[in-house]
Every structure is written in C-alpha cells, then in structure tokens.
Amino acid sequence: MSEHRTELSELGEFGLIEHLTKTITTENGNTVKGIGDDAAVIDAGEDYLLVSTDILMEGVHFNLSYTPLKHLGYKAVVVNLSDIYAMNGRPEQITVSLAMSNRFSVEAMEELYGGMRMAAKKYGVDIVGGDTTSSTSGLAISITAIGRVDKDKVVYRTGAKENELIVVSGDLGGAYMGLQVLEREKAVFEAAPSAQPDLAGNDYILERCLKPEARKDIIELLGELKIMPSSMIDISDGLASEVIHLARAASLGAVIYEDKVPMDTITISRSREFNIEPTTCAMNGGEDYELLFTISQADFERVKGHPDLTVIGHMADAAVGYQLVTRGGQQLSIKAQGWDALLNKDKW
Amino acid sequence: MSEHRTELSELGEFGLIEHLTKTITTENGNTVKGIGDDAAVIDAGEDYLLVSTDILMEGVHFNLSYTPLKHLGYKAVVVNLSDIYAMNGRPEQITVSLAMSNRFSVEAMEELYGGMRMAAKKYGVDIVGGDTTSSTSGLAISITAIGRVDKDKVVYRTGAKENELIVVSGDLGGAYMGLQVLEREKAVFEAAPSAQPDLAGNDYILERCLKPEARKDIIELLGELKIMPSSMIDISDGLASEVIHLARAASLGAVIYEDKVPMDTITISRSREFNIEPTTCAMNGGEDYELLFTISQADFERVKGHPDLTVIGHMADAAVGYQLVTRGGQQLSIKAQGWDALLNKDKW
Numbered sequence: 001m002s003e004h005r006t007e008l009s010e011l012g013e014f015g016l017i018e019h020l021t022k023t024i025t026t027e028n029g030n031t032v033k034g035i036g037d038d039a040a041v042i043d044a045g046e047d048y049l050l051v052s053t054d055i056l057m058e059g060v061h062f063n064l065s066y067t068p069l070k071h072l073g074y075k076a077v078v079v080n081l082s083d084i085y086a087m088n089g090r091p092e093q094i095t096v097s098l099a100m101s102n103r104f105s106v107e108a109m110e111e112l113y114g115g116m117r118m119a120a121k122k123y124g125v126d127i128v129g130g131d132t133t134s135s136t137s138g139l140a141i142s143i144t145a146i147g148r149v150d151k152d153k154v155v156y157r158t159g160a161k162e163n164e165l166i167v168v169s170g171d172l173g174g175a176y177m178g179l180q181v182l183e184r185e186k187a188v189f190e191a192a193p194s195a196q197p198d199l200a201g202n203d204y205i206l207e208r209c210l211k212p213e214a215r216k217d218i219i220e221l222l223g224e225l226k227i228m229p230s231s232m233i234d235i236s237d238g239l240a241s242e243v244i245h246l247a248r249a250a251s252l253g254a255v256i257y258e259d260k261v262p263m264d265t266i267t268i269s270r271s272r273e274f275n276i277e278p279t280t281c282a283m284n285g286g287e288d289y290e291l292l293f294t295i296s297q298a299d300f301e302r303v304k305g306h307p308d309l310t311v312i313g314h315m316a317d318a319a320v321g322y323q324l325v326t327r328g329g330q331q332l333s334i335k336a337q338g339w340d341a342l343l344n345k346d347k348w
Numbered sequence: 349m350s351e352h353r354t355e356l357s358e359l360g361e362f363g364l365i366e367h368l369t370k371t372i373t374t375e376n377g378n379t380v381k382g383i384g385d386d387a388a389v390i391d392a393g394e395d396y397l398l399v400s401t402d403i404l405m406e407g408v409h410f411n412l413s414y415t416p417l418k419h420l421g422y423k424a425v426v427v428n429l430s431d432i433y434a435m436n437g438r439p440e441q442i443t444v445s446l447a448m449s450n451r452f453s454v455e456a457m458e459e460l461y462g463g464m465r466m467a468a469k470k471y472g473v474d475i476v477g478g479d480t481t482s483s484t485s486g487l488a489i490s491i492t493a494i495g496r497v498d499k500d501k502v503v504y505r506t507g508a509k510e511n512e513l514i515v516v517s518g519d520l521g522g523a524y525m526g527l528q529v530l531e532r533e534k535a536v537f538e539a540a541p542s543a544q545p546d547l548a549g550n551d552y553i554l555e556r557c558l559k560p561e562a563r564k565d566i567i568e569l570l571g572e573l574k575i576m577p578s579s580m581i582d583i584s585d586g587l588a589s590e591v592i593h594l595a596r597a598a599s600l601g602a603v604i605y606e607d608k609v610p611m612d613t614i615t616i617s618r619s620r621e622f623n624i625e626p627t628t629c630a631m632n633g634g635e636d637y638e639l640l641f642t643i644s645q646a647d648f649e650r651v652k653g654h655p656d657l658t659v660i661g662h663m664a665d666a667a668v669g670y671q672l673v674t675r676g677g678q679q680l681s682i683k684a685q686g687w688d689a690l691l692n693k694d695k696w
Binding site: 004006130140 | 385387397399457490
C-alpha cells in the first residue's frame with residue numbers, strides 16, 4: 001500500500017468514485033454501458049436490461065429518531081427505481097440486502113420489509129432475492145433494481161446537444177425542507193422530551209422527505225407525448241449537481257433561470273422561515289427524485305404548460321460553463337456539491 | 349407496529365429470512381424464480397439471467413486487523429460469483445456498493461478496489477456500476493452479481509431425487525481453520541504487541557480463509573463430463589446447512605458419511621491442535637465456497653476418482669431426516685447453524 005494517506009474528503013464523493021473507477025474497462029460483449037450513468041445497461045437479446053444499486057447507511061442516509069421504518073423501506077426501494085426510470089426504463093425486479101444489529105426486533109424488520117413490499121407493489125416490481133445478516137452497529141440497506149428498456153428507447157446522461165431545453169418534473173427543494181423541519185423538531189424534543197413535535201402544515205414537504213415517489217408517471221407521460229429525451233438523470237443530489245452531470249457528459253455548458261425553477265409554496269415559506277434561500281434548497285437540497293432531462297426545441301410545444309413539466313433553461317457551449325441566471329439578472333456559477341451539499345448551504 | 353418485541357436471535361438467520369419473505373409473491377412474467385435459491389432467475393429472451401446479492405459488514409464478516417483490504421475486495425467479489433456458479437451459470441457483471449467511514453484513506457479504498465478488480469479480471473466479469481458513500485462506523489460492502497445460463501442448463505436447489513448421490517467439490521473446513529489461526533495470532537498480538545505472528549505452514553488454510561476462489565472450473569468440468577446436476581448450492585454456511593437446504597428443497601432426507609467428507613491434511617492437523625473435531629469444521633465451518641450437488645447414480649462412473657469431486661452420501665426418504673454416519677457407524681442428526689455456527693462448535 002502507498003505510504004501517503006489521502007483523506008476521502010480531499011476527493012469528495014464524485015472525485016472518489018471517478019478516481020476508483022476511471023481505469024475500469026468492460027470486457028463482456030453483453031455489457032453495453034458500465035459505470036457512469038444512473039444504471040448499467042446489459043444486452044438481453046430483444047431489449048436492454050438496466051441494473052442500478054444503492055446502499056443506505058443509518059446515521060448517514062437516515063435517522064431513525066424521526067424516520068418510521070416502514071417509510072424507510074418504502075424510500076429505499078423508490079430511490080433505486082428512480083434510477084431505472086432515469087434511463088427511460090421500467091423496473092421489474094429488486095434484490096434487498098439488509099444488515100442490522102440486535103437492537104432491532106423482528107417486528108422492526110417486519111415494518112421495514114412492509115414498506116419495501118408496499119413500494120414493490122405500487123411500482124409493480126418483484127422482490128426476487130437478497131441477503132439478511134447482522135451488523136455490529138446500526139442498519140445498512142442495499143438494494144439493486146433491475147429493469148428493462150427497448151433498445152431504441154434507452155436514454156443516457158450523455159446525449160444533450162447545444163441549445164436543447166432543460167426540463168424538470170414536479171418541484172424541487174421540498175425533501176430538503178422536510179428534513180430541516182424534522183431536524184428542528186428533533187432538537188426541540190432533545191431539549192424538552194415532553195414537547196410534542198410541531199409538524200402541522202408541513203405534510204407535503206415531510207412526505208417529500210420521508211416517502212418520496214419515483215416518477216414512473218413522467219416516463220409514461222413522455223411516451224404518450226412521444227418525447228424522447230436526449231439525456232436524462234434523476235435528481236438525488238440536487239439540481240446543481242445533476243445539471244452539471246448532464247452538461248459535462250455532453251461536453252456542454254448549461255444555463256438555468258432561477259425564476260423558472262419549480263418550487264412548492266410550502267417549500268418556499270419554510271425555507272424563508274429557516275433563513276435559507278429557496279433556490280439553494282432546489283439547487284443543493286437533493287433527494288427530490290424528480291427527473292431532469294433535455295429535449296429538442298422542436299418539442300417545446302408538447303411540454304409547454306404541462307403542470308408536471310417545467311423548462312428551466314438550456315444547454316450551451318462548453319465555454320459558458322454552468323450558470324444560474326438570478327431573478328435580478330446576475331449570473332452565478334453553479335457548483336456540484338454531492339456529499340457536502342447539506343453542510344454548505346451558502347454555496348452553489 | 350406490534351407491541352410485542354421478538355428478538356432477532358429467536359428466529360436466527362434462516363428463520364428471519366423465511367419469516368420476512370414467506371408471503372412474497374412475484375408478479376412479473378419475466379421473474380422465473382424469486383427468493384429461495386442461490387440467485388434469482390429472470391427471463392432474458394434466449395437465456396436466463398441470474399442475479400445474486402450479498403452484504404458484508406466489518407466486524408461481522410471480516411476483521412480488518414488481519415484481513416488485507418485487497419484480499420477483502422477479492423473475496424467480496426468471489427463469494428457472489430460463487431452463487432452464480434451454483435446455478436450452473438456464468439457470471440458476467442457485478443455492481444459494487446461501498447460505505448466507509450473517514451478512518452479509511454483513498455489509498456485504502458484503492459487497495460480494496462484493486463482486489464475487486466483482480467477478481468473481476470480473473471473470472472471475466474465487468475464492474476458495471478455501484479454506489480460509494482460514507483458510513484458513521486466501519487466498512488460495508490454490498491455486491492450484486494449478474495450472470496447467464498442457457499434455459500435448459502439452470503440448476504436449482506430443488507431438483508434432487510431419492511437415492512441420488514451427493515457430491516462435493518474440493519475439500520472442506522479449511523477456511524474455518526484459517527480463521528482460527530488468524531484469531532489466535534490476533535490474540536497473541538493483543539497480549540504482546542511486539543510478537544511476530546506465527547503463520548508458517550498454514551498457507552493453504554489462510555488462503556482458503558482470506559482469498560477463496562469460486563469453482564468456475566467445476567462448472568466447466570461438469571459441462572465437459574456432460575453431467576447435469578439435479579440440484580446444486582454453494583457451501584457458504586458449512587456442509588450441514590447446505591445438505592439440509594438441498595434435502596429440504598426436494599422434500600427429502602439425506603445421509604452423509606463422515607469418512608467420505610474431503611478435508612486437507614493441514615486442516616485436519618490444525619483442527620486437532622485446536623481441539624476441534626475435524627468433521628465439525630467441515631460441517632459447520634462455512635466459507636469454503638465449494639459446490640455441493642446431486643447427481644443420478646448413473647453418473648457415478650463419470651465422477652468416480654476425480655480428484656476435485658467426492659461422493660459423500662446420498663439423498664433419502666424424508667423420514668430418514670438428515671443423518672451423518674460417523675466413522676464408528678453411529679448416526680448423528682445433522683442440524684443447520686447459519687449465523688450461530690461459529691459460536692457453537694460442539695453442535696451439528
């Protein structure tokens with residue numbers, strides 16, 4: 001082993017993944033696309049198979065003091081299905097690996113599994129396998145989703161072209177504000193355990209945080225509208241990070257207009273209460289699991305005015321970089337955050 | 349959530365998995381086989397796709413005080429490929445999810461990934477995706493292996509018939525004795541940190557423990573010998589547990605002969621040194637990653653005398669139960685251990 005010690009934080013999440021995987025090549029003829037998209041693509045004869053995997057760790061991805069285990073199970077499945085939809089695919093199977101310490105009871109595991117089964121049923125996927133084991137500390141959940149897509153329908157991160165429109169589904173920043181409310185009530189509870197949590201009026205953002213949905217409906221809608229995105233990704237790390245992913249994958253720049261970024265009114269008012277700039281929630285909050293994609297300008301009429309789709313900007317020449325045009329007309333450079341997003345609220 | 353608290357230990361590993369998954373049904377026409385075998389089976393047009401997943405937790409599945417990270421990465425891949433071979437398949441892709449705390453350096457992760465890449469190269473599989481994230485404590489590794497098998501060649505756990513022969517590849521108990529040697533030297537080191545570990549003469553069992561191989565060669569051999577096993581499983585939890593799996597899956601009993609169970613001389617002499625009955629290592633030691641399968645009596649001549657294959661017993665009527673016939677002619681009832689195997693050395 002090398003004598004030098006490089007801290008993980010020096011590279012950050014994206015840097016580390018790139019560092020570890022940059023020299024990996026694929027050898028099997030059946031491997032169509034390896035590392036570097038929302039899911040791997042494998043040739044399965046008539047169609048392509050999509051494979052995506054995730055690992056969720058207690059204390060990093062979830063806090064059981066305010067996350068019901070049933071919601072956690074549901075969310076753990078949904079976030080993986082979201083990766084399959086982001087390839088324009090249909091998820092069909094999942095495998096589930098669980099590691100848990102003996103502080104969990106069988107009934108707790110039933111709750112967790114119950115949530116996973118609920119999500120599986122809702123999205124029409126089968127739980128086909130997995131591993132259950134013990135852990136010396138906490139809970140770890142790793143899910144692999146397997147999906148399918150017609151060979152001529154697969155959408156990668158890489159296909160955007162200059163001047164194409166950038167479109168996002170739903171609204172952004174809600175999951176992050178839901179998390180802030182939960183963290184606040186946890187702090188209140190820790191200071192005064194007899195206090196009842198004050199969660200009234202926050203249903204929407206709490207659900208965005210604790211029980212997100214994957215946008216199966218958007219994939220179906222794009223099919224109905226006969227829109228084939230040129231590139232697509234799901235929003236797990238925040239809009240900033242995902243816009244950069246799509247632009248960089250196409251060797252392009254991107255321009256986003258702050259006044260176009262869709263946000264729910266409750267997200268906006270809660271973020272003001274917390275002294276967080278609403279746009280920051282959308283750009284760096286993450287965990288919204290909306291879909292971000294690019295379409296040709298010719299498709300504008302077909303998405304215009306659709307309540308679930310918003311055109312927020314366009315692809316540009318690489319020299320433009322990644323820009324956010326503020327309401328005041330200022331141009332701010334967009335930066336990806338990854339792991340550190342929630343710790344650096346003042347940075348884009 | 350139910351008011352009653354049932355401890356995980358009341359059900360044990362196998363009981364818990366069965367409890368959580370027993371009511372799971374599959375809905376997708378493409379799902380051929382869900383939970384309950386070494387890998388899930390998915391229809392992929394011309395052939396079947398196999399999917400297997402595993403999660404390895406620091407402190408439970410590996411101890412970094414004597415496990416080099418490169419070996420750990422290698423082993424983490426191999427144990428998953430072993431599940432694909434156990435379906436008579438060929439692994440082609442893997443995905444890798446890692447969670448690690450900041451006590452690991454980038455160089456440490458390079459070592460781990462280096463081992464995974466070495467195994468991927470040796471077995472001809474592509475690393476096609478994964479997730480890398482942080483952990484509040486320790487290292488978690490979850491790998492999903494994807495393989496393929498001709499539709500008429502897939503071997504399940506369920507196909508054994510009465511009087512068929514039970515065959516095992518290689519030799520058993522070595523990984524467990526390797527672990528005992530490592531644990532002893534760790535204890536010596538903790539008592540006197542200046543002491544040098546005494547590992548001489550134990551190369552074979554240390555390698556069995558730290559850097560096991562999956563029996564790709566046995567699957568190829570069975571193809572050459574034109575032997576199609578009626579059932580097959582890989583030996584991850586010890587011979588006892590796996591024999592019961594195959595027998596139970598076929599609603600049969602099984603008889604194993606102690607004097608036939610293949611063991612290396614170094615495994616036998618080390619186990620005597622440690623006052624462990626050698627057969628116990630083979631029956632309950634686990635982690636040997638050999639293949640256990642059943643063949644018709646008509647195939648006996650084809651495997652007879654092959655240095656890598658040993659006939660150790662036969663399937664029997666369910667009323668016989670699961671029996672070990674000792675060298676002294678006694679019949680002992682075989683019990684599966686799962687999680688608790690290594691803690692209960694005196695039990696079968």
